[in-house]
Amino acid sequence: MAAGTLYTYPDNFRAAKALIAAQYAKGNVKLAPNFVFGETNKTKDFLKKFPTGKVPAFETSDGKYLEDGNAIAYYLANDQLKGKSEFDKAQILQWIGFAEGQILPPACAWVFPVLGVVKSSPISNEASARAKDDLKAALTVLNSHLLTRTYLVGERITLADIAVACNILNAYKFVLDPEYRKPFVNVNRWFNTLVNQPQFKAVLGAVELCSKAAVSGVAAGDNKNKKKEEKKKQPQQQAAKKEQPKKEKEVEEEMDAADAALAMEPKSKDPFDLLPKGTWNVDDFKRCYSNEDETKSIPYFWEKFDHDNYSIWFGEYKYNEELAKVFMSCNLITGMFQRLDKMRKACFASVCLFGEDNNSTISGIWVWKGQDLAFTLSPDWQIDYETYDWKKLDSKSEETKKLVAQYFSWTGTDKQGRKFNQGKIFK
Amino acid sequence: MSATTPFLQKVSKLLKVPISNIIQAPGLVISCTINGKTFSGTLNIISTLLTASKSNLAGKDDLEKLQIYQWIEYAMVYAVQCNSVHNIQQILTELNSVLAERTFIASYGNITIADVLLYYILHGLMESLVYLEKEKFIHVSRWFNNIQQDSNIRQNNKIIDFRSNFLVNLAPARHF
Missing domain, CATH: 3.30.70.1010 (Translation elongation factor EF1B, gamma chain, conserved domain)
Known part of the structure; x- marks a missing residue:
């Protein structure tokens, strides 16, 4: 049974993967108390342990260090989550790659400007417009895979489900309105099933699917409030949350630096976009x-x-x-x-x-x-x-x-x- | 009422709560003995078994419990009686549309006794389906295949094959 300390800011979907895996394996994971994003992870001490300075980061109880949500989740997982056969394991890796490569970039490009994590600008608007299509393509793949399957790999929940669900979580919460998600019946069913698992609920609280797509700009402010309300409603699971509710806002703003780069990822997808459009088609x-x-x-x-x-x-x-x-x-x-x-x-x-x-x-x-x-x-x-x-x-x-x-x-x-x-x- | 006895026996075995003296006759409500007491009515018997076993198949809140009751009734009224071609098509169509949107019949998150009972009842029917029918009721097939993976639930039921690789040409993208 794995045990150790997880460094993260509250409500981090990357850290959620590790925490959910720990729920399944009944691992003993403590959240690092008094973690302040942008401060703690910039300290010498932290960087010595985790050179990238990124969260989530994990320190095992016997003093070893791990970075990256998926890696930590793997370390904390039980046999069921890791997959039964070698082929299952390979498939799980495949889906984790899918989650990181196909789902996360468009999801972030769309959600981050809405949440105000990155400033909304013409560039981010264009990126999120493209992200809507990219995400649709990824969801279509997922939807046809899940037509004949209950979970992504095998007949039980695995790390593949955890990784994909966590990466798409914020999109489902804030921007995938009923109209947008309507064609993806199988993905919706799968996602609903997962977030209703006690192990997911213990980490994520009650997940309410988006009823009206939030947009960046004016609405972003409303959304922040809504997010806060939701947080209040949720049973406060994480110790860190309880200890520093006041700092939440700060943390949200601080997120800029780390995640901005990621939100910009789809933009770099077409480097020509930075150049003027021109008249030649x-x-x-x-x-x-x-x-x-x-x-x-x-x-x-x-x-x-x-x-x-x-x-x-x-x-x-x-x-x-x-x-x-x-x-x-x-x-x-x-x-x-x-x-x-x-x-x-x-x-x-x-x-x-x-x-x-x-x-x-x-x-x-x-x-x-x-x-x-x-x-x-x-x-x-x-x-x-x-x-x-x-x-x-x-x-x-x-x-x-x-x-x-x-x-x-x-x-x-x-x-x-x-x-x-x-x-x-x-x- | 046609025979619910074998299904109840399977449930009792799964929940590890023995039942005896099952009496089922035309015009009479089914009754049996659990832990020395007599109970009658399918729903009553199943909830007694669940309570006695402290199983997690019982549903975790009131809404789920009521949904379970609803589906047990459905199973008893429609599924058990299901014998004509017309009936079969109708039940599978109904279940298929419900299961398109949920993984388990009576709960968003977890398997419940309603899934298990329906699995027992539908086993013979599913076994008789040809591949094209399994394709047609794809959501029922997916659900059934998920439920049957648990060997405790399955007991001595045969695993039904839902792979249809050889159908690739007929229905590309849908094969398991």
Whole structure:
């Protein structure tokens, strides 16, 4: 039976995972008394134990240290929660990954501005608008999985259920109104079942599902009050809560620093969003390019192209002498395209291979939003770009027009006169 | 009334409270002996068994207890009698729509005696369903499959197979 001390601020859904797991395993978990978020976890002593300074953090009764809600929950869990077979365990991990990757970012992007954890701004508004769709996609996956299942893994509650339910908890409480959650019958049933388990109730109190979606701005204030009322209604389970009810507000504000980054996560999903929108419709051009002959689509490109907000680049592969088989070179190109997947929204490219086996070169014309090298916008895009030489082209020059026409229509030769072999379109 | 006796015996075995002298005859209310006293009426017998066993299947608050009664009655009036094709379809359709929104029949959080009793009663029926019918009543199937995992509840009932991998082509995304 695991025992130890948990450091967290009150009502932290990440800490709830650990506390619920401890309820199931009847572990002896104490909440660290007098924990003040933003102070305690910045102290030297705390950082020595937990270098990231994040909560929840857990100190076992024999002096070992653990961070991260899911990890602590695993440590505190009993055999049922951890899954019976090796395959069950793997599935549980899969769902924990789903909870962190698919559920949490949109849920936070939507809920945090509403709760006032992050300041509501045009950027956060846009992020939460996108989050609504992202969350819908995640819930759809969950819904079809739960059509034939009572719980996520096996026929009993596991850490998978705890992780996913806790990550979606605040969304269900504050923003998923009856209209939004209506299609997700199976998820609703599953969620209701979980929060009605005595072990969940002991930690979360009575969970009331959102009746009207709260919005950020004016309503955020109301919501805070509502949240407080709810807290009052709930049986005060956590010792820390009892000891410092006055500090609650402070703590809520202090949360900014730690969770702001997380709330911003979906924003970083499309780094192009920071740039001005421009008048050129990339998708529109892509459709035209796919459906029409180049004799039509290339003039169309120049007709609509937005010189101020988009730029045209020439990318040349640096290590052409290493290229061997044609199909391998093609894989190199398509592989890069795949890794740049998220760029597609505001980028179009035609990359061509010239020559034949053991004597070939790769080069391409790229068009993207913004005037600078797009790859620097996101760490996700920086895997391949350094293997290319990048030259920005003057979008108004005749020379550029010729190059664009050549690469878009897959004709001509490279600088050394090798014939066009194959082309790949990034769209 | 058709035979509720075997179901009561299963409940008594699960709750580890012996019952004897079950008397069930046409026109008579069912009666039996528990701990030396005579009780009559299905609902009465089941609540007596629950009280005697201190089982957690009894429901944790008044609302749940009333819901349990309601479903036991439903089970006795409709499910036990269920023998014609028409009846079967109707009961499964009703249960399916209820179970779409809840995991257990009479409680949001926990399994109760109502689930267990319905499981016993419906076992023969579920066993006779073909895969396409199990697909049609997908929520009943999911519920049933969850209840039957507990070997104490199951006793000597056979586990009914709800996997339908070979139906992938007919109903993609719905196979277990």
